Amino acid sequence: MDICKTVATIYNNCYMSTNNKELFELSLRRRGFSITSQRHMVFKELIGQEPLSMRELYERLRGQVDRASLYRIISVFEKSGVVVRIPVGWKYKLELSEAFNYHHHHITCIKCNRVIPIEEDETVERLIKEVSEKHAILPFAHQLEIQGFCRACRPADS
Amino acid sequence: MDICKTVATIYNNCYMSTNNKELFELSLRRRGFSITSQRHMVFKELIGQEPLSMRELYERLRGQVDRASLYRIISVFEKSGVVVRIPVGWKYKLELSEAFNYHHHHITCIKCNRVIPIEEDETVERLIKEVSEKHAILPFAHQLEIQGFCRACRPADS
DNA sequence: CTGCTTGCAAATCTTTTGCATTGAA
DNA sequence: TTCAATGCAAAAGATTTGCAAGCAG
Numbered sequence: 001m002d003i004c005k006t007v008a009t010i011y012n013n014c015y016m017s018t019n020n021k022e023l024f025e026l027s028l029r030r031r032g033f034s035i036t037s038q039r040h041m042v043f044k045e046l047i048g049q050e051p052l053s054m055r056e057l058y059e060r061l062r063g064q065v066d067r068a069s070l071y072r073i074i075s076v077f078e079k080s081g082v083v084v085r086i087p088v089g090w091k092y093k094l095e096l097s098e099a100f101n102y103h104h105h106h107i108t109c110i111k112c113n114r115v116i117p118i119e120e121d122e123t124v125e126r127l128i129k130e131v132s133e134k135h136a137i138l139p140f141a142h143q144l145e146i147q148g149f150c151r152a153c154r155p156a157d158s
Numbered sequence: 159m160d161i162c163k164t165v166a167t168i169y170n171n172c173y174m175s176t177n178n179k180e181l182f183e184l185s186l187r188r189r190g191f192s193i194t195s196q197r198h199m200v201f202k203e204l205i206g207q208e209p210l211s212m213r214e215l216y217e218r219l220r221g222q223v224d225r226a227s228l229y230r231i232i233s234v235f236e237k238s239g240v241v242v243r244i245p246v247g248w249k250y251k252l253e254l255s256e257a258f259n260y261h262h263h264h265i266t267c268i269k270c271n272r273v274i275p276i277e278e279d280e281t282v283e284r285l286i287k288e289v290s291e292k293h294a295i296l297p298f299a300h301q302l303e304i305q306g307f308c309r310a311c312r313p314a315d316s
Numbered sequence: 317c318t319g320c321t322t323g324c325a326a327a328t329c330t331t332t333t334g335c336a337t338t339g340a341a
Numbered sequence: 342t343t344c345a346a347t348g349c350a351a352a353a354g355a356t357t358t359g360c361a362a363g364c365a366g
Contacts, residue, residue, distance in 0.1 A: 032320095033320085033321095034320065034321075034364090034365055034366070035365075035366095036320095036321065036322080036364075036365070037364095038321080038322070039321095054355075054356085055354090055355085065322090065323095066322065066323045066324075067323095067355095067356090068322085068323075068324080068325095068356085068357075068358080069321075069322050069323065071355090071356060071357075072321080072322085072357095073321095073322095076321095085248055087245030087250070087301070087303075090243060090250060092245070092248060107289075107290075107293060107295055116293060116295070118289055118293065123285050123288055123289070124285065124289075127281050127282065127285050127302075128304060130281055131265075131276055131281070131282075131304065132265075132304070132306065135265060135274060135276065135309075136309045136312075137265055137274070137304070137306045137307060137308055137309065137312070138306045138307040138312050139304055139305075139306040142302070142303065142304040142305065143245070143301070143302070143303050144285075144300070144301070144302050145245075145300065146286060146289065146290065146295070146297055146300040147297070147300065148290065148295045148296045148297040149295060149296040150295050151293075151294045151295065154294075154295070154296050190345095191345085191346090192339090192340055192341070192344095192345065192346075193340075193341095194339075194340070194345095194346065194347080195339095196346080196347070197346090212330075212331085213329090213330085223347090223348095224347065224348045224349075225330095225331090225348095226331085226332075226333080226347085226348075226349080226350095227346075227347050227348070229330090229331060229332075230332095230346075230347085231346090231347095234346095
């Protein structure tokens, strides 16, 4: 085990020792799902991470959680409001929902593929509200994704 | 052939007879791609349709375009700016880009799954501009998706 | 205990690739 | 004529399912 892994473990334990863990367990119980060690492992793997694809998540849990179980667990997590899927290019990635990981949006750099989080913004909220009223809908969730050049990759002439 | 199919064909022909067809061909040529009958078929199948998944598009072109070719054609269309992928739930769907199908966003009803288009709005444009300036990025494209209850499915008590 | 979860294996679905043939320019 | 595009077959990758065994409540 290398130093990075160790630091990550300590980091995760810090999070897990707060009431994030209780909230996680409550979220599952509320929906009638049970708490298992695999579900804990998956949850911990998502804490403090940038959005991960199924494959990345699976790699990180190799030998600890079966692939089929992982899919089933993610499905349970979605139903419980623990994780959300965010569209990235043609695929999607997974991250903890706003309850664990304050709600935000993303900018993806089309050159270096870096994902820059945008904090939930009063502007975005207002927009959703306006649009919803105009169409007489009751908003439940929303995603905003922007693609462009990040500061570093920005062409010189702009 | 049923009446719906016939109407759809006439409808598509109307579109194709306008300069949409020229724009389509120009878009491909501009990028050095050639015009083929399969590409025409795929393009026509997308005209005036709500967003389609790969599978739906393939079904509609059964026997006319090979599956592998369809994927290659869609890839070419994306590079040429003819189609865009929009995230819908865990998957994505395809629709003609704003040049053929004015740029807009979508609201998906979480009950009946209807997709309601939102016209490109001055509010949305302003939001993208503000956020981009704040993060010093150069925006290239963006997607906004909202999920909620549509007018019809809206619970009575809200 | 009992029923929900998991792991394993296999099925299914989606997307990509290699290659010989066809067709656009 | 020449090179890009297509169809076919097969590979690769992603997701789902059936079922027996294991574990949480």
